[in-house]
Amino acid sequence: MREQLLKVRGLTVRFPMRREGLIGPRRWLTAVDAVDLEVAAGQSVGIVGESGCGKSTLARAILALVVPQGGTIEWRGQSMRLDDAAALKQMRRELQVVFQDPVGSLDPRMTIGESVAEALLALQGPQAPGAAATRVAASLREVGLDPALATRYPHELSGGQCQRAAIARAIVARPRLLVCDEAVSALDVSVQAQIVNLLDELRQRHGLALLFISHNLAVVRHLCDEVVVLYLGRVVERASREQIFAAPRHPYTRALLAAVPHPDPAQAARTGLVAMREVDAVPQSATAAVPGCAYLPRCPFAESNCRTQAPRLEDAGGGQLIACHRWRELPVAR
Amino acid sequence: MTSDALLAVRDLSVEFATPRGVVRAVREVTLEVRRGECLAIVGESGSGKSQLFLGSFGLLAARGSARGSVRFDGQQLLGADPGPLRSVRGTRVAMVFQDPMNSLTPHLTIGRQLTEVVLDRDLLGPQEARARSLEALRAVRMPDPAARLRQYPHELSGGQRQRAVLAMALMTEPDLIVADEPTTALDVTVQAQVLDVLREARDRGLALVLITHDLGVVAGIADRVAVMYSGRIVESAPVRELFAAPAHPYTAALLRSVPRLDTPLADRLASIEGQPPHPGEERPGCAFAPRCPSAMEACRSSLPRLRSAGDRSVACHLPCAGTAFAP
Amino acid sequence: MAGSTPASVMTDGGLWADARRRLRGNRAAVAAAVVVVLLVLAALLGPLVSPYALDHVDWTLSPLASPPSLEDAHWFGTDSNGRDLFVRVWSGTQVSLLVALLATAVSVVIGVAWGATAGYVGGRLDGWMMRVVDVLYALPYMFFVIILTVVFGRSLWLIFLAIGAVGWLTMARIVRGQALALRQREFVAAAVTLGLPAHRIIARHIVPNVLGTVIVYATLTVPQVILFESFLSFLGLGVQEPLTSLGRLVAEGALEMETAPWQLLAPSVVLATLLLALNFLGDGLRDALDPRQG
Numbered sequence: 001m002r003e004q005l006l007k008v009r010g011l012t013v014r015f016p017m018r019r020e021g022l023i024g025p026r027r028w029l030t031a032v033d034a035v036d037l038e039v040a041a042g043q044s045v046g047i048v049g050e051s052g053c054g055k056s057t058l059a060r061a062i063l064a065l066v067v068p069q070g071g072t073i074e075w076r077g078q079s080m081r082l083d084d085a086a087a088l089k090q091m092r093r094e095l096q097v098v099f100q101d102p103v104g105s106l107d108p109r110m111t112i113g114e115s116v117a118e119a120l121l122a123l124q125g126p127q128a129p130g131a132a133a134t135r136v137a138a139s140l141r142e143v144g145l146d147p148a149l150a151t152r153y154p155h156e157l158s159g160g161q162c163q164r165a166a167i168a169r170a171i172v173a174r175p176r177l178l179v180c181d182e183a184v185s186a187l188d189v190s191v192q193a194q195i196v197n198l199l200d201e202l203r204q205r206h207g208l209a210l211l212f213i214s215h216n217l218a219v220v221r222h223l224c225d226e227v228v229v230l231y232l233g234r235v236v237e238r239a240s241r242e243q244i245f246a247a248p249r250h251p252y253t254r255a256l257l258a259a260v261p262h263p264d265p266a267q268a269a270r271t272g273l274v275a276m277r278e279v280d281a282v283p284q285s286a287t288a289a290v291p292g293c294a295y296l297p298r299c300p301f302a303e304s305n306c307r308t309q310a311p312r313l314e315d316a317g318g319g320q321l322i323a324c325h326r327w328r329e330l331p332v333a334r
Numbered sequence: 335m336t337s338d339a340l341l342a343v344r345d346l347s348v349e350f351a352t353p354r355g356v357v358r359a360v361r362e363v364t365l366e367v368r369r370g371e372c373l374a375i376v377g378e379s380g381s382g383k384s385q386l387f388l389g390s391f392g393l394l395a396a397r398g399s400a401r402g403s404v405r406f407d408g409q410q411l412l413g414a415d416p417g418p419l420r421s422v423r424g425t426r427v428a429m430v431f432q433d434p435m436n437s438l439t440p441h442l443t444i445g446r447q448l449t450e451v452v453l454d455r456d457l458l459g460p461q462e463a464r465a466r467s468l469e470a471l472r473a474v475r476m477p478d479p480a481a482r483l484r485q486y487p488h489e490l491s492g493g494q495r496q497r498a499v500l501a502m503a504l505m506t507e508p509d510l511i512v513a514d515e516p517t518t519a520l521d522v523t524v525q526a527q528v529l530d531v532l533r534e535a536r537d538r539g540l541a542l543v544l545i546t547h548d549l550g551v552v553a554g555i556a557d558r559v560a561v562m563y564s565g566r567i568v569e570s571a572p573v574r575e576l577f578a579a580p581a582h583p584y585t586a587a588l589l590r591s592v593p594r595l596d597t598p599l600a601d602r603l604a605s606i607e608g609q610p611p612h613p614g615e616e617r618p619g620c621a622f623a624p625r626c627p628s629a630m631e632a633c634r635s636s637l638p639r640l641r642s643a644g645d646r647s648v649a650c651h652l653p654c655a656g657t658a659f660a661p
Numbered sequence: 662m663a664g665s666t667p668a669s670v671m672t673d674g675g676l677w678a679d680a681r682r683r684l685r686g687n688r689a690a691v692a693a694a695v696v697v698v699l700l701v702l703a704a705l706l707g708p709l710v711s712p713y714a715l716d717h718v719d720w721t722l723s724p725l726a727s728p729p730s731l732e733d734a735h736w737f738g739t740d741s742n743g744r745d746l747f748v749r750v751w752s753g754t755q756v757s758l759l760v761a762l763l764a765t766a767v768s769v770v771i772g773v774a775w776g777a778t779a780g781y782v783g784g785r786l787d788g789w790m791m792r793v794v795d796v797l798y799a800l801p802y803m804f805f806v807i808i809l810t811v812v813f814g815r816s817l818w819l820i821f822l823a824i825g826a827v828g829w830l831t832m833a834r835i836v837r838g839q840a841l842a843l844r845q846r847e848f849v850a851a852a853v854t855l856g857l858p859a860h861r862i863i864a865r866h867i868v869p870n871v872l873g874t875v876i877v878y879a880t881l882t883v884p885q886v887i888l889f890e891s892f893l894s895f896l897g898l899g900v901q902e903p904l905t906s907l908g909r910l911v912a913e914g915a916l917e918m919e920t921a922p923w924q925l926l927a928p929s930v931v932l933a934t935l936l937l938a939l940n941f942l943g944d945g946l947r948d949a950l951d952p953r954q955g
Binding site: 159190 | 552599
């Protein structure tokens with residue numbers, strides 16, 4: 001049994017919005033709504049969803065960058081609280097992140113060597129003289145960068161090289177789980193493939209677990225064993241890679257998969273969207289507390305029950321979880 | 335080269351004067367767009383795909399200059415006087431850019447921005463302008479068009495904003511729309527709807543130029559595809575043939591490196607080594623040679639010229655097997 | 662990724678080298694820098710070159726105030742007390758520059774620390790810190806300095822401390838704004854995930870990235886301080902004998918404007934040139950350090 005690295009239960013993150021009028025009740029934007037999540041050692045979990053689904057906020061809460069209003073986060077069995085400095089320090093060493101903007105995630109006034117070294121020193125304390133430089137060079141080599149580039153500044157490098165440097169910084173202290181927040185979305189297509197391969201290699205070489213957040217379903221399919229689908233802050237489906245892509249069950253997952261254009265003119269010439277109502281074909285911001293299913297306005301299969309009761313995650317067999325009242329009745333295959 | 339091409343670009347070069355010397359963003363590009371056709375321009379960063387059209391329509395930044403010939407419906411655009419240029423640009427040719435929030439003025443309502451397009455040019459009176467703006471919003475499948483007219487850009491979602499920008503483009507009933515990465519910033523479900531709108535416009539006879547790096551989008555809407563690399567066109571072909579049998583190694587490698595949902599999983603993605611060239615990077619031979627798996631000596635020293643066979647063309651010394659170009 | 666103008670080609674030497682290059686291309690700024698350097702050199706060397714001491718009264722002249730002449734090496738003339746103006750002008754320039762530099766240094770140190778902390782930490786601390794700034798801003802600056810000098814006497818140290826203590830307010834506001842923007846950047850989030858404490862992040866990531874703006878505003882503060890000190894001198898509250906400053910000289914010269922115009926001419930020209938050059942230089946620095954390439 002692989003070790004459970006990350007265990008998230010009932011995580012809720014809300015942001016305050018303007019009050020109604022001067023003294024009305026304060027309104028809240030619920031970015032993450034009672035989300036459960038687990039990542040085991042060496043496992044690769046993908047989080048997919050569109051804008052406003054809360055995936056980035058979820059990542060930030062896990063990284064202790066924002067304070068959740070509810071729920072628990074456990075790292076290797078220990079409950080993470082922002083006031084427990086020692087536990088947090090240990091978690092930081094083992095849980096690292098790669099962000100979306102390759103150039104923006106590196107301090108423009110520091111060379112990439114300095115950025116990597118800073119991570120090493122911050123996470124593993126002072127090093128023996130010369131040892132730090134050696135480890136920085138080793139880390140750069142491991143991500144496919146010539147160690148001579150350590151003296152360059154981020155704006156002198158290409159997007160792909162910067163992202164490699166960011167990965168080098170993230171792995172220099174040998175973390176056990178790497179959170180990738182849209183880590184390849186800002187890269188050129190030809191470079192995306194390189195970085196995806198790199199992440200895969202690092203996974204296999206070091207037994208690194210991945211929490212891969214992306215809106216690009218094809219990349220998630222390539223990289224992740226398990227997939228979690230978020231809609232307006234709630235988990236609507238969670239399943240293994242095979243289950244999700246071969247037999248998606250939640251109406252939103254189906255719509256999402258159907259909307260991805262295949263690079264194949266014969267297939268792509270059909271009208272794009274299947275099974276999603278045109279109504280207000282955009283996710284509304286999650287302001288009002290929705291009593292029923294969040295997907296209701298767009299769901300072509302909605303019925304009266306969906307309006308009043310929020311569906312809970314149910315096991316559809318084989319570990320596939322779905323939050324939908326009607327999942328049993330809906331046709332299975334895509 | 336047909337004479338009824340709506341847009342005919344010949345040997346267009348775009349250069350920028352920078353403190354470090356001249357940057358050639360577009361190098362002697364020749365292409366054409368026919369009426370009612372969708373041409374997709376595929377390229378990564380540094381390929382010059384955006385500058386190509388900014389240069390064609392006189393929208394370059396201060397230090398840029400364009401040479402060559404750009405004819406729209408027979409009329410030469412390069413070097414044209416500002417008056418005639420403006421009468422083409424914005425009325426017969428409309429451009430749509432990537433980030434709709436940048437194209438929309440934050441402090442004006444959508445309705446105002448739509449009607450402004452025709453009122454400013456004295457094309458329609460106020461009543462007709464308003465009627466047409468409603469039509470345009472319906473044409474882009476904007477939910478609840480009447481309400482949208484009174485709203486401000488920040489009250490709309492990303493997808494709605496992009497559709498508003500498309501509606502603005504349609505206001506003057508143009509012959510050609512040039513869309514630069516119109517769906518890149520959008521969710522995939524919204525992208526599908528925006529692409530539907532573009533397809534409908536194309537089916538109604540509108541010519542469309544779609545600049546993108548997303549091959550899925552290309553497959554879904556393009557009739558012809560031109561692939562750009564380092565300022566030049568390296569391949570152009572009808573869409574089905576390009577995808578079925580790419581002739582240029584770059585196109586082939588690009589197609590192989592894109593992860594897909596419909597093919598069996600592989601261990602590694604077939605990536606292209608190295609990185610895309612910087613804009614204006616200069617090289618004696620083929621710009622793709624450093625990254626090309628089948629590069630020969632000749633590729634590094636001599637620049638391959640664009641050769642045509644039927645309605646396909648490729649610029650390569652060693653085109654892929656299985657095409658009319660293979661040696 | 663390529664920018665909208667394809668000018669983001671590789672550079673070497675980092676952002677400072679880039680800025681230096683841009684500055685060199687700005688001819689007005691380079692000329693201004695040269696002028697500033699020349700004035701500083703003149704200020705340092707001037708008094709050494711002249712045969713006269715700062716407060717030496719030349720009794721050989723009649724009247725004591727005499728116009729510029731070459732024979733007796735009174736190149737700028739003498740003032741009403743017979744003291745050589747050449748030496749006094751350059752000594753005064755030294756003092757003005759010293760006051761300005763020290764006062765600016767005080768503003769920078771306090772302002773950057775205050776603003777960076779308020780901007781980065783945010784929340785209630787930011788609120789309180791900036792309320793303090795707002796309140797101090799509202800105090801009548803002029804009265805405050807005047808009262809200080811009256812109460813504590815007119816020492817040089819007090820003057821620049823007083824000026825600097827008020828000058829940091831603007832710097833703090835500017836730095837806070839920059840820090841607020843920087844806080845949103847991903848490299849700051851990355852630093853937080855490394856577990857770095859707030860003071861380390863402020864020192865290593867926020868401050869170096871606001872330095873560009875700080876340099877610009879510091880360069881533009883220096884002439885403001887010189888002017889303010891001159892104003893104080895005009896009120897009779899500036900530096901005391903035996904020291905003199907450009908402001909004092911201008912004030913004294915203004916009194917004799919009709920009878921001995923040269924007394925006003927030399928210090929005014931030097932003062933105006935210095936201020937102009939510093940402002941041009943500051944503008945040039947702002948353009949050079951702006952990270953957006955044009």
